[in-house]
Amino acid sequence: MAKLEFLTEVYVTREADPAPIGVGVGPTEDASIEAAIKNLKSHNYATRQITFMETYEIPQHYTANELA
Numbered sequence: 001m002a003k004l005e006f007l008t009e010v011y012v013t014r015e016a017d018p019a020p021i022g023v024g025v026g027p028t029e030d031a032s033i034e035a036a037i038k039n040l041k042s043h044n045y046a047t048r049q050i051t052f053m054e055t056y057e058i059p060q061h062y063t064a065n066e067l068a
């Protein structure tokens with residue numbers, strides 16, 4: 001089974017373009033959310049400006065059976 005990491009994207013209210021402002025990667029969903037919020041704050045956005053967040057599971061490698 002592939003090892004999973006999590007990627008969280010944070011979107012804020014004051015952006016006309018819907019690109020994520022904060023992005024975080026971590027070994028757990030909570031860790032990726034914390035990293036994304038820390039990244040968001042480094043761009044001078046407040047957590048109250050968050051419109052929505054999306055978290056994805058990302059496999060880090062594939063076994064031969066998974067590729068078959």
